Amino acid sequence: MSPHDVVLIPGDGIGPEVTDAGLRVLEAAGAPLRFQVHHAGVTAIEQGLDVLPDSTVEAIKHCGVGLKGPCTTPVGEGFTSVNVQLRQKLNLFAAVRPVRNLEGITTRFDDVNLVIIRENTEGLYSGVENQVTPDVVMSMKVATQTACDRISRFGFRFATLRQRNKITVFHKANIMKLTDGLFLRCAQQVHQSEYPNIAYEEMIIDAGCMKIVQDPSQFDVLLLENLYGDVVSDLCAGLVGGLGVVPGANIGEDLAVFEAVHGSAPDIAGQGVANPLALIMSSVMMLNHLADTRNDPACRAAGDRIKTSYNRALADGCHTRDLGGDLDTSGFVAALLERLD
Numbered sequence: 019m020s021p022h023d024v025v026l027i028p029g030d031g032i033g034p035e036v037t038d039a040g041l042r043v044l045e046a047a048g049a050p051l052r053f054q055v056h057h058a059g060v061t062a063i064e065q066g067l068d069v070l071p072d073s074t075v076e077a078i079k080h081c082g083v084g085l086k087g088p089c090t091t092p093v094g095e096g097f098t099s100v101n102v103q104l105r106q107k108l109n110l111f112a113a114v115r116p117v118r119n120l121e122g123i124t125t126r127f128d129d130v131n132l133v134i135i136r137e138n139t140e141g142l143y144s145g146v147e148n149q150v151t152p153d154v155v156m157s158m159k160v161a162t163q164t165a166c167d168r169i170s171r172f173g174f175r176f177a178t179l180r181q182r183n184k185i186t187v188f189h190k191a192n193i194m195k196l197t198d199g200l201f202l203r204c205a206q207q208v209h210q211s212e213y214p215n216i217a218y219e220e221m222i223i224d225a226g227c228m229k230i231v232q233d234p235s236q237f238d239v240l241l242l243e244n245l246y247g248d249v250v251s252d253l254c255a256g257l258v259g260g261l262g263v264v265p266g267a268n269i270g271e272d273l274a275v276f277e278a279v280h281g282s283a284p285d286i287a288g289q290g291v292a293n294p295l296a297l298i299m300s301s302v303m304m305l306n307h308l309a310d311t312r313n314d315p316a317c318r319a320a321g322d323r324i325k326t327s328y329n330r331a332l333a334d335g336c337h338t339r340d341l342g343g344d345l346d347t348s349g350f351v352a353a354l355l356e357r358l359d
């Protein structure tokens with residue numbers, strides 16, 4: 019089988035550092051991939067391109083798969099988030115974020131093994147904002163039956179395929195009766211009519227967050243609309259060591275883009291100290307996705323080798339600074355490569 023073409027978006031801030039680390043690991047593991055570099059974010063603007071160039075979007079449509087570094091989003095002004103735009107333009111409607119304890123990383127909990135499924139295209143991230151008067155502004159929360167139904171079906175199907183037992187929906191339908199009410203109705207409907215064997219529960223999000231930090235082991239698959247999924251992803255990352263260790267996938271009907279949950283971390287950008295593990299773990303998710311969708315066992319084998327090597331490195335105490343260690347980005351990559359079979 020010929021190598022799979024993958025679009026690589028280095029991104030902004032620590033993006034080029036962590037994607038470069040990921041490429042070194044993928045190459046050393048013999049992953050059958052051929053990368054095409056395309057830009058997005060501030061890096062694209064600096065090169066005289068649009069913040070999300072059409073050529074980048076088209077390249078992902080052509081290749082089917084992308085590996086993406088984080089892109090900076092200006093706070094309170096400036097362009098619309100590239101991450102949000104990309105998910106909307108490519109209809110990458112589901113974010114999948116596995117959160118689990120890793121051997122060697124000690125946290126308050128040792129029994130975290132959950133998956134966040136986040137609706138990626140609407141909710142308060144629809145970008146519909148109005149200035150009504152100079153002193154009054156509005157953001158519109160959008161929920162459509164199509165998107166709520168689609169993410170519910172995705173979540174239950176995911177749970178079934180991955181032998182997970184329970185779906186918990188976090189919501190605020192007591193306040194946002196229409197939008198969150200629709201989300202709940204769709205989830206209930208998919209559960210009752212198609213997946214009655216998967217346990218199903220609903221929690222008001224504030225109480226749900228309290229329960230997560232009391233005892234995360236009670237959760238299995240969390241199904242959330244866009245904003246809740248964004249916030250709860252970082253909360254859950256904190257349970258297992260922080261943003262440096264949580265990978266992610268954005269999945270659509272035919273396309274998928276893999277990226278770490280973390281942002282561009284401008285506070286540490288350019289210093290060579292970022293933890294590349296979340297991006298490396300996202301690369302493993304990408305290899306497994308290619309193995310499943312293109313029936314290529316070489317992708318699974320490369321992913322397994324990378325996973326074994328980072329698990330060994332972590333268990334041996336090879337940690338970057340965010341995890342309390344003293345390795346820089348390249349030091350962690352070297353530790354991982356030493357343990358690659």
Ligand code: ATP
Pocket residue numbers: 032036088089090091252261262279280281282283284285286291292293294296340
């Ligand atoms: P965004 O708004 O883009 O989602 P964010 O608010 O999640 O960004 P990040 O850029 O992810 O913020 O950074 C949050 C904190 O976590 C920062 O202090 C940053 O340095 C740290 N951090 C994030 N990712 C990493 C990483 N890979 N390695 C080390 N530290 C990281």
